Amino acid sequence: MVVHDISKIVMDENFEAKRSAGQESISFRDVSDFLRRHLVRIGICGVIGLALGAFYILNTAPTFTATVRLVIDPEQGRIASQDASTGTIIIEAAEIASEVEIVKSEAIARAVIEQLDLTNDPEIVGGGVSIRGMIGSLFSPAAKNSDKDAADDEYLMRRTMAAFLSRVTVRRVGQSYVLEIGYSSTDPQKAAKTANAIAGAYIRTGMNERSDAARSGAKWLESRLIEVGAQARAAAMTVEEFRAKNDITTVGTASTLDQQQLSELSSQMLAARAATAADTAKLMTLQQLMSNDTMIGSVNDSLDNPQIQKLNDEMRLAKAKLDNLKTRYDSGNPAIAAAEADIARLDASLRNEFLRIEQFYKSNVEIAKTREKLLESELANLTATGAGKNVARVELSEMESRATTYRNMYEGILQQLIGALQKQSFPLGKARIVTAATAPLGKTWPKPSTILPFSLMFGLATGLMLSVLRDGLDRRVSSSERLRAELGITSLGHVPMFRSSPRPHQPPIASTMLPLRSVLDMPYSRFSEALRGVKNSVDSAFPANASAVIGVTSVGPGEGKTTIAANLAQLYMNEGTSVLLVDADFIGSRLSRVATEDGAGFGMESLRILGIPGQYSRRRSSEGQQHVEEFDGKAVRCVPVLTVEQTRKAAVGHQRYGHLPALKSELELLRQRYKVIIVDMSGFEDSADTRVICTYLDGIVVVLGQSDKMTVERLGEALSTFGKSRVALLGVISNRSDGPRRTNIRWDRKQWRKFKK
Template identity: 80%
Template sequence: MVVHDISKIVLDENFEARRADRQENISFRDVTDFLRRHTVLIGVFGAVGLALGFFYILNTPPSYTATARLVIDPEQGRIASQDASTGTIIIEAAEIASQVEIVKSEAIARAVIERLDLTKDPEIVSTSSWVSSIKETVKSLFTLRAADDTANVPDEEYLMRRTMATFLSRMTVRRVGQSYVLEIGYTSLDPEKAAKTTNAIATAYIKTGLNERAEAARSGARWLESRLMEIGEQARAAAMSVEDFRAMNDITTIGTTSTLEQQQLSELSSQMLAARAATAAETAKLMSFQELIASGSIMADVDEGADNPQLQKLRDEMRAATSKLENLKARYHDGNPAIVAARAEIERLEAAMRAEFQRIERLLQSHVDIAQTREKLLETELANLTAAGAGKNVARVELSEMESRATTYRNMYEGVLQQLIGALQTQSFPLGKARIVTAATAPLGKTWPKPSTVLPLSLTLGLGAGLVMAVMRDGLDRRVSSSERLRAELGIASLGHVPVYRSGPRPQQPAIASTMLPLRSVLDMPYSRFSEALRGVKNSIDSAFPANSTAVVGVTSVGPGEGKTTIASNLAQLYMNEGTSVLLVDADFIGSRLSRVTSEDGASFGMESLRLIGISGQYSRRRSSGETPNPEDFDGKAVCCVPVLTVDQTRKAAVAHQRYGHLPALKAELELLRQRYKVIIVDMSGFEDSADTRVICTYLDGIVVVLGQSDKMTVERLAEALSTFGKSRVALLGVISNRSEGPRRAKMKGRKPWRPSST
C-alpha cells in the first residue's frame, strides 16, 4: 500500500490539465462503468421518451399525403453545354430547380386557394404553427405599431396571406432523381382533399405556364410587328440610297456580281492576252521560214507549204524532173540534149519554188504586222478604259458599303419576319412546358404519425436525453464518491467503502440511545456488510506498516458529522477482538464524544478509560492484564473492553498555566503509550477548521480521512482542506467512504447478520 505525503497533495495549476488528460483517455471499461452507473437514469429517460411517443401518436390526428408527377419537356429546357465527345445536350440543372421553385411560388398557391376556396377551409385557417404564434406574440408587444401596420392591410389580404403560408407549409415539391420529373405532394387530414388539392396544384402550374407563354407570345408579336415596320423602312431607304448613288456615279451593274466597266476590262484583258499570243506565234513562223530560205533547202517541208497547192505541185514536178534526170544519166552521157533539157526543167522549177517561198514570206510578214497592230490597238483601248475606271474606284468602295448596309437591313427584316410568324403561331396554339404523368389519387394509408418512425425516434431521443443528462451529471458531479476520481485527480488511495449502519432490534436494552449504537456495531453484527467492509479497511491499514511494528493511526474527517468516531471505535474493537493490544485515544477536544460515552456507560460499548498508576504520564487499565473481563454487556456475555485515553486525562497531564498545553501533553503520552500498545487509534476533530487536529497529525505515523458526506464533499473542497496542512509532513494512508452504497458482493445478498446467541 502506498502512503501519501499531504504536503504534496495540493490543488495546483496542473489540476485541470490532469483532469483533462484523464477525460481524454477513456477506455472501454470506463464506458461500461459509466453505463452501469447511469442505467436507471438512461432507462427512465428512454421510457419517458417512449411514453411521449405513444402519447403523440394517440393524440395526433392522422394526416395523408397525395402525390402527382409532372414531366418537364426537355426541348423547352435551357441548354447549358454540349458534350464534345458524345454530342449529348446537357440541360441546365438550374432550369429544373427553377421550375421547382415556381411550383412552390405564391402565384400557384393563390390560384389553387381561389379555385378551391381554401380561405374558408377550417383545417387550414385554424392551423397555426409555433412560428406564427411567436410572431403574434411579438406583434402584441408593439400594439401601436401593429395597429398602424394592420390599418393599411385589408382583412381579405391578411386572410389570404395567412392561408397561403399554411398552404405552402403543407405542400412539397421535389425532383425525382436526375430526371425531368417533378413530384408534387400535399398533406391533409382528408385523403380525398389531399388528392384533389394536389391535382389542382399540378393543373394550376400547367395552366400558368400556358398563360405565361401565350402572354409572352402576344407581347412578342406586338413588339416584333412594330420592329418589322421600322426595319422595313430602314431597308427600303438603304436600297434607294444604293440606286441613287449608282446612277449619280454612272455605275452600271451587270448581273449581281460586277459592273459594266469591270466586264469590259475583263474582256479587253482577255483579248490583249490573245493578241500577244498571236503576235508571238506569227513572229515565230516568220523567223523559222526565213531561216529555211536562208539555208537553201527549198525541198524541206514547212507547215506553211503543207496547205499550199501551188508549192505542192511544184514539189511534185521537181521530184518527177529529178527522177527523169537520173534515168537519163543512167542511159546517156552528160552532153545529151535530153539531159540538158531535163536540167533546164529542174532549174525552172527551182526558180518557181523560190518565187513561191518569197510570196509566202511576204504573207507571213503581213500576218505579223497585222498581229502587232491589233496588239497595239488593244493596249491603247485597255489603257484608256483603265484610266476611265480609276476615277470610279472610290465610288465603288462607298457603293459596296451602302450595298452591305442595305443587305443587312434586308436580312434583319427577313429574320424579324420569321420570328413574327413563329410568335403568331405560338399565340394561336401555345405549348406547355410540362404535362401530368401520374395524377394524384386518395392515399390508402396515413403519412403521419407513423408508429414505426415516431416510436424509435422518441425512444432514441429519450435515450439520448438520458445519456446527455448522465454525462452532465458526471461532468458536474465533483463529489468524492468515486475512488477512481480520488486516485486519478488527487492521487489518494481509497481504503474502502463502509455502508450505512442499520441496526437490528435490541429489546433487552431499550435505554441505549440509537445514535450510540454504531460505536459497537462490529460487536452486535460481526458479519454484517458494515463489519465486513470495516475489516477490509483494517487490512488496508495493516498493509501500510511493517509486521510487528507499533502503529499510531489517526482518524479524522474534513468536517464534523462524518462518522469518524464510529470508524475509530469499531476499528479498535476489531483489533481488540483479534487479540491485538490496542488503545483508543480521544483527541477530539471540541466534541469529546468518546470521552463522554466512556465516562457514562463505557462498559456497554466495550470501552473503558485508562488509569494513572501513580507516576506522572503513566497509565494502565483499571483491571490487570490477567484479570477476567467484567461481564457487563448487552447480551450478558463477557466482552473485552478497549482502553480509552479520554480528553480529561490528557488535559490533566498538561501544564496548568498553559492554555494549549494539551497538545504537548498528548504528544508525550503517545510516546509513552507506544511502548505498551501495538496499535494506537487516535480520534480527532475535523481538520478543516481545527488547528489542533493539524498539529496532532504530525505526531502520528499515519492518518485516515473519513468522508461521510459524499453528497456535499467535492474533489476541490477536499483538496483545499488538505492544503490547510501547509508544509507539514503528514502521512495520509487513504480515505474511507463512510455511509457509502459502494459495490456489494453477490454472496452478501440475502444473508442475515450474525447475532450472538443468548446462553
C-alpha cells in the same frame, strides 16, 4: 498501500492544472462506470422521450401527401445543351430549376386558390377570418369600409397563398425531365384534387404564355406585311407607269445584236452591283466585328470556314477548362496560366484568320468594283450608241427586279403570319401529365417508425447530457476515482450507515446495539464487513509485527470518527492484538465519558494508572491478559482507553497547553506496551490540537461522514491547514456511505435464541 504526505497534496495555485493533467485520458472502464452510475437517469429520460413521441403521434392529426408527375417537353424549350468538355448532350439544371420555381410561384398558387375557393378552407386559413381586419373594423370610419375590405381581401389572399405554398413540394425526379408535384392535407381526397389542380394550372399557364407570345408575333408580322405589301404595290405601279411612258407594251421575238448585248450587259451590271454590295456588306460586317473584339463566326464565310469553326471549338474547350481550373486552384497557378496562354494563342489565331478573310473580302470588293466600272463603261458606250428604248428596257428590267423582290418578301411574311395564327389558335403546352394524383393509401406524417426512434434517441441523449453535466458539476468526494485523480488520496473503504432499528416481531435492542461496539453485536453486518476491509487496508500500510500509532480524525465534528475508532479497536482486540484506544478529542471527549460512566457496556475500560506518573498497567483476569466484564450474561473483552483526564493529569500543572507534550510522552511510552494504538482526535479543520497531535503519529485516517456533501475543494483546503507539517495520510474512510445493501444480517445463535424468547 501507498502512504501520502499531506504536505505534498495541499491545494495551491496549480491545483487546477494538476487536476486537469490527471484527467486527460478516459478509459473504457471510466465510460462503463459512468453509464452504470447513471443508467437509471438515462433510462428514465429515454422512456420520457419515448412517451413524448407517442403522445405527439396520438395527438397529431395525420397528414396525407398526394403527388402528380408531369414531363416537360424538351422540344418546346431550350432544355438540352452540349457539354463543352465531353461533347455529350446534357439537361440544363438551371432550366429545370426555373420550372420548379414557376410551379411554386404565387401566380400558380393564386390560380389554384381561386379555382378551388381555398380562401374559405378552415384547414389553410382557420375559417378565413382575419383578426387584424376584425380589430381594424372596430376603430375605422364607415366611409373607408370598401377600401379596408379590399385590403383585407388582399391580406387574406396573401396569407392563404403562404399557407398553401407551405404544403406544396416540387422536386425533380433524378436527372430526368419529370417533375413531381406534391400537396399535403389532412384529407387524402383533397390532397389529390389540389395536386392535380396545381399541375393543370401550370400547364395552362404555359399554354397561355405561348399563346400570348404567338399573338404578339402575329401583330408584328401583320404590320410588317402591310408595309412590305405597300412597297411591292408601289414598285409594280412604277413598272407599269414606266412602260406606259416609254411605250414598251410588247417585246418582239427578234432583236438586234445591240439589244442582246444591252440585255446581257444589264444583267451583268446588276450581278456586279449585287456582288459589290454583298462583298462590301461582308467586309463592313467583318470590320465592325473586329473593331468590337468580337470573334464570332456570324459571317457566312466564317461559318463555312472549317479553320474558324475548329478554332471556335478549341476556344470554347479552353475557356471551359480555364473555368474548371479556377474553381479548383487559386490565381497564379501554373495550370491556370497555361490555360490563359492557350486562350490567348487561340484568340490570336482567330484574329489572324479573320484578317486573312478581311484581305480576301477587300480583294473581292476591289475586283467587284473594277468589274462594275468596266460594265458601267461598256454599258455607257453601248447606251450611247443604242436607241432610247434600249435604255428604257434596262431601267424597266431593274424596276421589275425590284418589284419581284418585294413580292417575294411579301409572300414570305405572309407564310410566317399564317404559322403564327395557327399557333395562336392551337398553342402547344410545354408539359403534360404523366401520372395523375390519386388519394394516398397511407399517411405521410406523423410516422411512428421515424418519430419513436428519434424521440427515444433524443431522450437518451438528454439523459446522457444531464448525466455529463451532473458529473462535470459534481465536485463531491464520494467517488474514489475522483478522490484519487484530483487529490491523489487513497480511499480505504466505504462504511455504510449503522442502522439499529429492530426487525418486525423483534424486541427493542438494548445498548449492545449502539454503534460504538456494533462489530461485536453484529459481526457479519454490512457495517462490520466494511470496517474489517478498512482494517485490512490500514494493516497493509505498516510492516508485519511492527507497532503502529494510528490517528482517526475528520474534517469537522459529527462525522462518525469516534465510532470508527472504537470499532477498529474492537476488531484488533477480538483478533488477539494488543490494542489501546487513546481519547485525544480534548473538545468532545466522548470516549472518555463512555469509558468512565459505562465502559463495560460498550466494551471499554479506563486504563489503570499506577501511583507513579506516566506508568500504566491493566488488570488481569483468570482468562488471560485482558480484562473481562460480564455484560448481559456474556463475557466481554474490554478495550483499554486512555482518557482525556488522564492525559491532562500527566501534564505539568502550570502549562495551559501542557497536555500536548504529555500526550506525546504517553504515546512514546505506550508504544512499547501495545502493538496498535488508535488515537481518536477532534476535527482538524478548526482544531490546532489535532494538527499538532498528527505529527506524533505513524499515520492518520480521515473519516468523511458526509462524503456526498464534501467537495474536493473543501477537503483540499482543509488539508492545507496542516501547512508544511509532515503527516502520513493513510487514506480516507467514507462513513455513512450508500453502497450495495444486503438485507440479511447474520446473528450469532445465542442472540437469536434470546430474541426469540
